[in-house]
Amino acid sequence: MNNVLKNTPLSIFDKYAPLQSRVDLMMKIGKDALGLKFDDIISATRGKIDGREILLAGTNNYLGLTFDNDCMTAAKNAVDRHGTGTTGSRVANGSYDEHIQLEKILADHLGMESCVVFTTGYQTNLAAISGLAGDNDVIFMDADAHACVIDGTRLTSSSTIRFRHNNPEDLDKRLKRQGDISNGNALVVIEGMYSMFGDIAPVDEFVDVTHRHGGYLYIDEAHSYGVFGPTGCGIAEDQGVLDKIDFISGTFSKSLASVGGFCASRHKEFEILRKVMRPYMFTASATPSNICAALMAVEKVKEGQNLRNNLKKRSIQLHSGLSEMGYDICADASPVIAVRRANEAVAAMEWNWLIENGVYVNLAVPPGTPQSSSLLRISLSAAHTEADINILLKAFSDLKSNQQELISKMSSRLTK
Ligand code: PMP
Numbered sequence: 001m002n003n004v005l006k007n008t009p010l011s012i013f014d015k016y017a018p019l020q021s022r023v024d025l026m027m028k029i030g031k032d033a034l035g036l037k038f039d040d041i042i043s044a045t046r047g048k049i050d051g052r053e054i055l056l057a058g059t060n061n062y063l064g065l066t067f068d069n070d071c072m073t074a075a076k077n078a079v080d081r082h083g084t085g086t087t088g089s090r091v092a093n094g095s096y097d098e099h100i101q102l103e104k105i106l107a108d109h110l111g112m113e114s115c116v117v118f119t120t121g122y123q124t125n126l127a128a129i130s131g132l133a134g135d136n137d138v139i140f141m142d143a144d145a146h147a148c149v150i151d152g153t154r155l156t157s158s159s160t161i162r163f164r165h166n167n168p169e170d171l172d173k174r175l176k177r178q179g180d181i182s183n184g185n186a187l188v189v190i191e192g193m194y195s196m197f198g199d200i201a202p203v204d205e206f207v208d209v210t211h212r213h214g215g216y217l218y219i220d221e222a223h224s225y226g227v228f229g230p231t232g233c234g235i236a237e238d239q240g241v242l243d244k245i246d247f248i249s250g251t252f253s254k255s256l257a258s259v260g261g262f263c264a265s266r267h268k269e270f271e272i273l274r275k276v277m278r279p280y281m282f283t284a285s286a287t288p289s290n291i292c293a294a295l296m297a298v299e300k301v302k303e304g305q306n307l308r309n310n311l312k313k314r315s316i317q318l319h320s321g322l323s324e325m326g327y328d329i330c331a332d333a334s335p336v337i338a339v340r341r342a343n344e345a346v347a348a349m350e351w352n353w354l355i356e357n358g359v360y361v362n363l364a365v366p367p368g369t370p371q372s373s374s375l376l377r378i379s380l381s382a383a384h385t386e387a388d389i390n391i392l393l394k395a396f397s398d399l400k401s402n403q404q405e406l407i408s409k410m411s412s413r414l415t416k
Contacts, residue, residue, distance in 0.1 A: 033348065
């Protein structure tokens with residue numbers, strides 16, 4: 001290549017060679033877990049892969065509302081009324097009435113003074129965290145924070161300190177060590193239920209520690225809004241501290257059966273951030289159908305105690321069944337049940353085997369997992385029946401009894 005900058009024989013893709021080897025290995029074992037294709041999605045709990053029906057147990061569709069008649073009708077009507085897209089950002093091109101309605105309904109539901117709706121959950125954390133923390137502020141972030149929390153800290157010049165996962169004492173120590181943050185504030189960022197292990201934060205203790213040091217507490221309830229709390233507001237509500245949370249974020253892509261996100265605050269001054277948050281200002285706003293589906297889903301969340309009860313029953317059923325079989329589960333019963341496997345290759349083999357045997361769960365491997373663990377991650381839905389959980393349990397039981405056959409089948413694929 002005739003390029004004056006080019007003093008190396010490497011191609012721009014060579015840095016990805018180790019990753020390519022991992023992908024090649026996975027493809028030898030079976031399917032590409034990061035690029036799985038469904039032939040069809042039939043309901044909240046059933047899809048099709050390779051022409052065969054499969055039980056879906058890895059969709060984060062916690063309340064099963066993606067096929068709720070009212071949510072589907074709301075989305076269809078929105079297309080009829082407002083068309084398919086918004087074609088621009090709310091700052092440059094204006095908001096639709098429904099964007100504002102949704103912000104108001106969410107703020108009321110959460111008992112907050114302000115709520116901003118974003119185009120995705122990912123952008124919500126990028127925008128709010130980078131908008132809130134400026135040059136002189138310090139972000140204290142849980143060690144198992146989601147990628148979009150981490151990326152939010154990278155969009156700002158404030159420094160970031162990690163504290164031990166779900167450990168308020170460690171946060172306390174680090175806040176003390178930091179002393180007075182000159183001309184700035186501490187922003188502590190945690191999650192409600194963590195997405196990979198399904199473990200739950202002691203939010204009440206984090207409130208105490210954070211406020212004792214004069215900091216602000218930000219909680220991402222992406223996996224817990226709709227699922228926990230008497231009215232579905234999440235873990236903070238469940239632990240009785242919702243009114244003490246400074247910022248609460250969430251997504252529409254899980255319990256709310258749509259795409260988009262929100263950040264709400266008990267501080268009405270949060271509104272000013274609409275004028276500075278780049279991932280809010282410089283991207284197109286959520287589509288009418290996404291917003292209207294979410295608007296309807298919030299109503300379902302508020303009155304969703306039966307859905308939450310069913311989800312809890314199914315979580316306990318699966319957790320106790322898998323525990324009895326001797327599986328190593330990463331946390332107590334919750335709608336996310338992560339089964340720890342020996343390593344990435346074993347987990348990949350078993351994940352393929354489960355698909356071939358009619359069950360879809362998530363394959364989760366480093367670097368996206370805590371403690372570099374390789375996981376078969378299950379996420380349950382209120383739409384799962386007792387019989388569905390029995391299908392899952394049977395699949396995991398067969399997986400155990402067919403280990404020898406599985407290993408020889410997969411080793412022969414690897415040596416081909
Ligand atoms: N926060 C957490 C904890 C998540 O797990 C995710 C995505 N799974 C998000 C935020 C981003 O949400 P979305 O996929 O709706 O952009």
